[in-house]
Amino acid sequence: MTHSPFYFDIMKVCCGLAKEAGNAILRVYEQDDFGVQEKTDESPLTRADIASHEVIVNGLADSFPDIPVLSEESADISWEERRKWHRYFLVDPLDGTKEFIKRNGEFTVNIALVEGHASVVGVVYAPVLDITYMACKGEGAWKDLPGENRVKLQVSKQLSPLRVVGSRSHGNSKTESLLSPLVPYEMVHMGSSLKFCMVADGRADFYPRLGLTSEWDTAAAQCVVEQAGGDVVTQEGATLTYNNKESLLNVWFFVGNNAKVLLKSLAFTA
Structure with missing residues (x-):
């Protein structure tokens, strides 16, 4: 299998950072107090959101210093600046904070590379399940399960039922x-x-x-x-x-x- 080296290398780095961020989230998940706050839009914010954000943003800056990062927890970047970006990382450090607070395990770490208004690299990591979903443009999508080989993903063609x-x-x-x-x-x-x-x-x-x-x-x-x-x-x-x-x-x-x-x-x- 051949890969676009640029996208595939970025995907590998993002997978590593997503898992590192997931570990930071799980350290908070094991505690009794999540430090829940309410943001201006009335959505919840926890210490896990912040810990994951710091891992990812710092890691991306170290690996790809020339590519800007937009994270949910640092989204106050002006449109005047953002509109100049052709390529940037788009990050949700903890997607599903409500599910995190409910302790049902249905939350993820999301890291994307956006290029020309399209997502060309995507990594979604579910820390509790220890499952990684990943993709890069033109090469396909895969799922990594604990202790198993990487699985190529393909949507079903089922429409009924x-x-x-x-x-x-x-x-x-x-x-x-x-x-x-x-x-x-x-x-x-x-x-x-x-x-x-x-x-x-x-x-x-x-x-x-x-x-x-x-x-x-x-x-x-x-x-x-x-x-x-x-x-x-x-x-x-x-x-x-x-x-x-x-x-x-x-x-x-x-x-x-x-x-x-x-x-x-x-x-x-x-």
């Missing part, structure tokens, strides 16, 4: 109404970017997200899905992109083994 994955903490009635034309379907709930990863490894077929997310929530896992043969699209059927507007919030999006086809069947009434 449709297996839909939804948010563990952010479900809403709009999603149920939207999916009504697809009945019957099987529904499973999952936290963090593991929902994307379920599509990428063929355990789910469709993930509709009708709610607020930020670009760092999706970039790494989008690369995994796309390199496994799936797609991540907006309501208009366009590919979800990055760093092309001042706001760091995503529009509604849809992840699937063939999301563009499924979009045509949905009931957009909202």
Whole structure:
């Protein structure tokens, strides 16, 4: 197998940093007090978020000093500066903080390399599960399981019965109404970017997200899905992109083994 050396080398470094950050998260996870605070957007922040952020940002700066980094915990970079970036790292040090606080294990470390508004390298690490999902543009996507060989990922081609994955903490009635034309379907709930990863490894077929997310929530896992043969699209059927507007919030999006086809069947009434 041949690899783009640049992307593949970056992916390997990001895998190492994601695991190191995951270990920092687990050290907090084992404590009784997470040091939970509330950010200005009313989302939770813990000592684990900060510990993971510091590991990743410092590690990326050491390995790739010429590539800027945008992390959820250091997102106050002006649009005037960001719009000049052709290539940068986009990081969510702890995706699924609510799941972390609930101690259900469904949280991840997300590291992406974005180039020209697209995610070209993606690493998603689930510390409790010790599972790494990784991808780089043009080469594919893989999953590393504890004590097992690396597995190549490929989305399922199943569309009936449709297996839909939804948010563990952010479900809403709009999603149920939207999916009504697809009945019957099987529904499973999952936290963090593991929902994307379920599509990428063929355990789910469709993930509709009708709610607020930020670009760092999706970039790494989008690369995994796309390199496994799936797609991540907006309501208009366009590919979800990055760093092309001042706001760091995503529009509604849809992840699937063939999301563009499924979009045509949905009931957009909202």
